[in-house]
Amino acid sequence: MDHINKLTQIEDPREQWRREQERMLKEYLIVAQEALNAKKEIYQIKQQRFELAQEEYQQLHRMCEDDTRSYTGCESPPPGLTCVT
Secondary structure, three states: OEOOOOEOOOOOHHHHHHHHHHHHHHHHHHHHHHHHHHHHHHHHHHHHHHHHHHHHHHHHHHHHHHHHHHOOOOOOOOOOOOOOO
């Protein structure tokens, strides 16, 4: 009952409020799911980049070790060859 306007409501305002809350919650969940999917995609890309960087580091490290071994008989490696072992 709307006492201000002296009208009777056909629909229970609590039901109307509950439906509105459900609608808002569904909208929020859709937006949150989209944001989560975007973050997962970014994480996967970063993970792939990290793995590539690790592989490249390992490859460079192996090459450096190989170059260092080939100059063990010399007093010092040739200019430009700086390897940390």
